[in-house]
Amino acid sequence: MTLLVLLMSGLMIFNAHPRLYWGQYGANHDPAWLVIGATEDSGFLRVGSLRVETTGVLGRWTDSAGVEKTWAFPGWATIPTRYSLADGRRWHLFFAWVLAISLTLYMLWTVFGGHLRKDLHVRRAEWSPRHIWHDIKEHARLRFPTGEAAARYNILQKLSYIGVIFVLLPLMIATGLTMSPGMNAAAPWMLDLFGGRQSARSIHFIAAWALVAFFLVHIAMVLLAGPVNEIRSMVTGWFRLPEPKDVKDMGA
Amino acid sequence: MSGVVIPRRRLLTRAGGLVATAGALPLLAGCDAINDAPAVRKILSMGEEMNRASQRALMDRNALAREFSRADLSPVFRANGTRLPPGADYAAHAARGFADWRVAVTGLVARPLSLSMADIRAMPQRSQITRHDCVEGWSAIGEWTGPQLATILKAAGVRDAARYIVFRCADRLGDALYYESCDMIDARHPQTILAWALNGAVLPIANGAPLRLRLERQLGYKHAKYLTGIEAVASLDGIGRGKGGYWEDRVDYEWYAGI
Numbered sequence: 102m103t104l105l106v107l108l109m110s111g112l113m114i115f116n117a118h119p120r121l122y123w124g125q126y127g128a129n130h131d132p133a134w135l136v137i138g139a140t141e142d143s144g145f146l147r148v149g150s151l152r153v154e155t156t157g158v159l160g161r162w163t164d165s166a167g168v169e170k171t172w173a174f175p176g177w178a179t180i181p182t183r184y185s186l187a188d189g190r191r192w193h194l195f196f197a198w199v200l201a202i203s204l205t206l207y208m209l210w211t212v213f214g215g216h217l218r219k220d221l222h223v224r225r226a227e228w229s230p231r232h233i234w235h236d237i238k239e240h241a242r243l244r245f246p247t248g249e250a251a252a253r254y255n256i257l258q259k260l261s262y263i264g265v266i267f268v269l270l271p272l273m274i275a276t277g278l279t280m281s282p283g284m285n286a287a288a289p290w291m292l293d294l295f296g297g298r299q300s301a302r303s304i305h306f307i308a309a310w311a312l313v314a315f316f317l318v319h320i321a322m323v324l325l326a327g328p329v330n331e332i333r334s335m336v337t338g339w340f341r342l343p344e345p346k347d348v349k350d351m352g353a
Numbered sequence: 354m355s356g357v358v359i360p361r362r363r364l365l366t367r368a369g370g371l372v373a374t375a376g377a378l379p380l381l382a383g384c385d386a387i388n389d390a391p392a393v394r395k396i397l398s399m400g401e402e403m404n405r406a407s408q409r410a411l412m413d414r415n416a417l418a419r420e421f422s423r424a425d426l427s428p429v430f431r432a433n434g435t436r437l438p439p440g441a442d443y444a445a446h447a448a449r450g451f452a453d454w455r456v457a458v459t460g461l462v463a464r465p466l467s468l469s470m471a472d473i474r475a476m477p478q479r480s481q482i483t484r485h486d487c488v489e490g491w492s493a494i495g496e497w498t499g500p501q502l503a504t505i506l507k508a509a510g511v512r513d514a515a516r517y518i519v520f521r522c523a524d525r526l527g528d529a530l531y532y533e534s535c536d537m538i539d540a541r542h543p544q545t546i547l548a549w550a551l552n553g554a555v556l557p558i559a560n561g562a563p564l565r566l567r568l569e570r571q572l573g574y575k576h577a578k579y580l581t582g583i584e585a586v587a588s589l590d591g592i593g594r595g596k597g598g599y600w601e602d603r604v605d606y607e608w609y610a611g612i
Contacts, residue, residue, distance in 0.1 A: 118490035125421065126484060128491035130429035181388040186488065187604040188388055194612060195400030282486050283404075283611025286570045287412030289419050298484065298492050 112174040113189030119173035125297035137173035276305040405609035418569035427493040432559035438524035451563035460585035463510030476500035487573040498550035521582030533577040534597040572610035
């Protein structure tokens with residue numbers, strides 16, 4: 102939920118200047134690598150030299166009252182739904198604190214509570230390309246582990262959870278802070294780390310969509326793997342092991 | 354029997370519950386009604402106070418914004434907000450090259466001043482190549498020149514009771530002349546200057562001629578343009594509607610714009 106508020110208020114903030122740049126500076130006169138814009142009768146998304154017509158969704162769309170608007174992201178995707186950079190920032194900068202505090206606690210618990218060692222630690226055998234490739238193939242064919250193996254995180258799950266908790270979310274916070282002129286004075290090295298404020302803004306945007314992609318895949322996997330069992334396990338810790346297919350087929 | 358117990362994620366459930374409760378707010382009732390509820394706005398504005406307090410705690414009060422080299426300058430420095438103050442008065446000043454422009458230093462000061470542009474150019478000057486960050490998200494790098502605000506405050510003898518400096522401007526936006534304010538830490542910061550030059554030339558009208566504030570550790574709307582007055586005050590209560598700035602009072606931008 103926190104992430105959803107951050108995403109939707111973040112899209113509102115993006116709408117105030119729907120252009121992304123690399124480097125220390127970037128404004129309307131400078132070349133942008135990503136633009137969401139509008140022409141007289143259409144909306145478009147341009148990434149590098151690739152231009153996609155997005156009329157109706159991005160750049161030019163019609164709100165629920167039937168009024169045509171030319172902000173980048175449509176009202177149903179932003180907080181608030183009407184244009185207000187000030188309010189978008191209020192939501193974003195408050196929930197950024199909620200995220201930072203809960204993520205810190207969660208990371209500490211993961212590292213010191215044994216979750217990392219017990220469940221997320223990648224064993225040497227799992228690093229073998231053959232093992233990873235096997236896992237990718239199995240997932241792509243939607244054949245999920247059964248029996249005892251299903252109770253453990255597999256290599257793809259381990260890598261994506263580690264990626265989200267220890268890479269993507271901290272990256273969101275760090276690039277967010279690098280956009281702060283106050284933080285730039287307090288910690289100028291962050292500008293060097295990300296290659297400038299506008300680069301940090303671009304990375305912030307890309308990482309946000311990487312998180313969206315993770316959650317879409319995550320939810321799809323939960324649904325495909327049996328939503329009732331999975332969600333019960335998340336909330337209560339009870340997880341019923343899926344029975345091996347062949348056993349079920351035999352009607353056992 | 355194939356059921357097994359996996360240890361409960363106690364902490365996750367608890368922390369997650371708290372976060373979910375707070376986060377569910379916007380989805381419950383048509384979003385915008387919640388956005389407008391005074392109680393919600395009050396909670397959300399805690400974020401600003403946390404940012405201000407933590408940034409003040411983290412950074413040295415004189416920590417400098419990064420200064421760049423001439424090679425880093427934006428090819429075109431974008432202007433924003435008022436690009437040409439309306440009214441015959443300002444037009445007449447511009448036509449005379451701001452020869453009669455005056456900046457009043459008033460409020461809690463021992464010696465009120467009325468400074469001409471010549472007075473301001475005669476003071477010790479500071480040049481700095483810094484990045485200007487608009488609240489909208491864009492940035493531009495420019496070279497600014499002018500006296501430090503601290504020099505002027507010292508000349509006027511600011512009293513100890515002064516806690517904020519208010520900046521009065523010549524550009525009328527809607528119902529009021531633009532105004533902004535900052536605390537004494539930022540007012541006395543070495544990079545807080547009153548700039549009359551941009552990139553080695555006299556400040557263009559679009560960028561705030563003849564004189565504008567540079568408040569390098571905060572966002573663009575704090576950098577008041579077309580300065581006519583500098584006022585030392587003990588409280589922001591009597592300024593505009595009390596939040597310390599034109600946009601703060603009208604659309605609820607943060608007064609502390611360090612992030």
